[in-house]
Amino acid sequence: MSRLGPPVAAALALTAPLWLANPYYVHILIMAGIFAILALSLNLLLGYTGQLSLGHAAFFGIGAYTSALLTLRLGWSFWLGLPAGVGLAAAAGWAIGRLALKLRGAYFVLVTISFAGVIALVAQNWMDLTNGPLGLPGVPAPELGPWSLRTKGAYYELVLAAAALAWLVCRRLVRSRIGRALVALRENEPLAESVGVDATHYLVLAAVVSAALAGLAGVLYAHYTRFVSPEVFLFTYTVTMVIMVVAGGKGTLAGPLVGALLFTALPEALRETVSWQWQMLAYGLILVLLVFFLPRGIVPTLAAWRHARRP
């Protein structure tokens, strides 16, 4: 079972558009994939460095706007807009990291919120560049050689590949020296520094990778919905990321994926019976309840439970 599990899961994931008859389900999987990348991105900071960023919607938005503008205004191909969006988000992550990672805890949170607030105001007010609140319609769908990735099935494979890549990057990172340095800093910063771990260096590195991943999710989102507006900076996105990471299990590799699937599928499943406002109300309550009753998240709790049952 444990040896067959990963290949079977991979095969199921790859062929999902074939056996999912309803395109609506493919849409949900695409959104889950985009949110999985966002959750992985936030988890890198919140889970491995212990610093909560409430400004992640800014990197998401920077990625989305950069690629949308380059493809719309300059006629660039998606395959150039993608690295540009990721790169600019990473650069913003570097700048914010350099500046804000002098601070910790609540102060870091406040700087990240403020940064996202400023970026959102720029997107709303810089009419010439961003078209303000009206947004940018008609973002082109990507093409791959002779094929257009316009269909949901094709776009799903693209998002799946990107999410897999993001996951591999995170895994490579946290299992390396860098990951150990990050965890050491999270657990005891003075001790880690005393054995030669350069706090700023490693935290900024984590911020850059995290911002790049959020930018990647933004690019994918822009070319999927084909429309970008200042709504990409909505705080709702950031809150959703936080819930996914905290519920799935922060500081684990599987947690963000579980959280992303759960909190994309659940609201969609309940959409018929529950309105959007109830959903957000429930998110708030769930966050409170998680801290009280499941502080470590689903994946670590399940792992501990399985471990305890093993003879």
Add this chain to the structure above:
Amino acid sequence: MEALLQHLVNGLVLGGIYALLGIGLTLIFGLMNVVNFAHGEFYTLGAYATFAALALGGVPFLVALGAAIAGGVLAGALTERVLLRPLRGESIDTVMLVMIGLWIAMQNGELLAWGGVAKSIPHPFPTAPLVLGPLSVAPLRLFVLGAALALIAGAHLLIQRTRLGRAMRATFQDPDTAALMGVRIHHVRTATFALGSGLAAAAGALLGPIFLVYPSMGDLASLKAFSVVILGGLGNIWGATLGGVILGVAEELGAGYVSSGYRDAVGFVIIILVLLFRPSGLFARAERIG
């Protein structure tokens, strides 16, 4: 010149409200070590309570104001008792997550209760502005400024002159020693959170009639409150008072002379700049990392 004076007066009115918000937040932050992201929601609560009392209950304006403050105090006490007391001793980040959850839950609760359409609070003041030389001020704004000043003075008196205030200051300086001296820490913490929330509700009740009331109004209020606290320094009540006035005036000047679209950017920029270059606030000395 006249435009400048006009901006200063408007800035002062806003500044009084920001000071109320900031004092509440800085008390909670300083005394309880709680980063209260739900602070703006108590402000929203105050605004809606005023709207309900005036538009639906038809009571006099001052009574509505009192009801809003009482609502804020009660909701604050309840929050402290139910959510924060069980979490004493947990890390500040854990408590922060709970407050973020409360923020989202309260905001969307308001949205469900009142709908997303902005409401305007009917008030009894004449709409014709009072003209004082080159200045013209709406009577409502004058009342708001006066009420804000009275409330700020009241908060200062409460903290400096009463037994409860002394217990608060003692707890702020050293909770363990205060407890050993017989201060009932639990009660002080509940009272502090209730006081802070009551001040936030008062701010919402006062600013609500000037602007509009809508469910997400608390987001900006929280942000302004944080800017004020950061400007003034952690737990520094005088700093928060002064910081509020500075932010209010800076916003009015920014909106008047730079761009009104970026009015709310002033608060963000203040947070970023002060935290990066003078993290202990303009008027304090303590370090702020950790």
